[in-house]
Amino acid sequence: MPENIPVSVCWFRRDLRLHDHAALYHALKAGRPVHCVFVFDTGILDALADKADRRVEFIWHSVREVKQALEQLGSTLHVLHGSARQLIPQLAAQLGAQAVYCNHDYEPDAIARDATVAEQLAARNIDFHRSKDQVIFERDEVLTGGGKPYAVFTPYKNAWLKKLDDFYLRAYPTERYFDHLASSPPGALPDLAELGFQPTNLRELAMPCGMSGAATLFADFVARIDRYQQARDFPALKGVSYLSPHLRFGTIPIRALARHAHYTGGPGAQTWLSELIWRDFYQMLLYHHPHVVNHAYKPQFDGLAWGNNPDWFAAWCAGRTGYSLVDAGMRQLNQTGFMHNRLRMVTASFLVKDLQIDWRWGERYFAQKLLDFDLASNNGGWQWAASTGCDAQPWFRIFNPVTQSKRFDPQGKFILRYVPELDHCPDKFIHAPWLLPRSEQLRCGIEIGRDYPAPIVDHAVARAKTLEMFKRASG
DNA sequence: TGAAATGTTGGGGCG
């Protein structure tokens, strides 16, 4: 690449697609040849304890798809491995770039990283253009009448919906400017092993990756969105969109999803749109209150006297608490990297309010395991369940794991998918197997305490204890 | 985006 031709760099991060991509659109439209780059950032990857990580594999497949698509257009994706803070300014300088484009990221670590990159680019006299892309409304776009960020979801949602119009839902027509992609021979793609990772069961799970995978899942969901409201709370049903990993890594743009929900209408689409608004809400909240990463949003709940029993925590992680729906949810997470949203609430409530374990322990575990892990949503969800958060559920609201099980998995169909030990357990006892009389246990071959764990806590006792714990912190 | 405790009502069994 002759250094006298000014070029641009488009830095892909959590936006692994080529269509409706804000940064790519702005880069291409500026007219200079655009070099696309992705960095497997050791600053992030080195912190992953488990070197068989479904997310790295998901990203790898998605990056490969973007790269192949760019190569069909006569360009390529430069795939680097190292510290993004150093590599991006280096690459930009090396290519003789006049500008670097990327999309906003609202996580504290990402903000710090981007600030470093901004400094280094400025020192080299290279422009750094950043765009909103991963949310509909970011940071200060939706504020209260008093000009402050919302602290309660419902009024936020109302203001969000009021502000919404065609403008915010339109797609960036990147494909119109693809002829501005820098022409380039195909580049190299380090394989998983070179990145220091091992393959997972992602293939076995038939997880659709990349832009094409996102399109497949989206089409599948669109066909059943009318049933979303009725079916979404039942983990045994195919009720939810399963798009969360794609939304996380940007293989599908949020605008396409919000657009569909908004223009389709109906109770299913409206309920789903509301979930997308929760996502914006938590991103906005994290941006304004980065302290939530390590602390309760409500400071008085930083003083909760947690029990933090390590044996109970291990049982919770492994799906061996003796509460069948809780265990099924945790095993789904361990085996697939996904957990149904209803079960995220049930298992989180159980950890915090039945086991009295610090919500941060659970948050960290989900962060390690979830394919769709997103700091803002995960933290927001945990603080909601733990009652420590912004617009969280009241602290005295405690889920009964058995009642939740009866209500949301009435036939125990989901439980049996992940807790096969209970295969021969009579339906009546599937939600609370320890109530199975000893004689019945022998008859159907499930000895509680041997074939399936006895409950590690008594819910009624735990509930009273937790109410005390919260009362002391809030009093 | 609850659950449990407590209060109220009304029907039926029964002396």
Added chain:
DNA sequence: ACGCCCCAACATTTC
């Protein structure tokens, strides 16, 4: 027939 008890069903309040 009547009062009394029991308790299910529903409503309210409390956590």
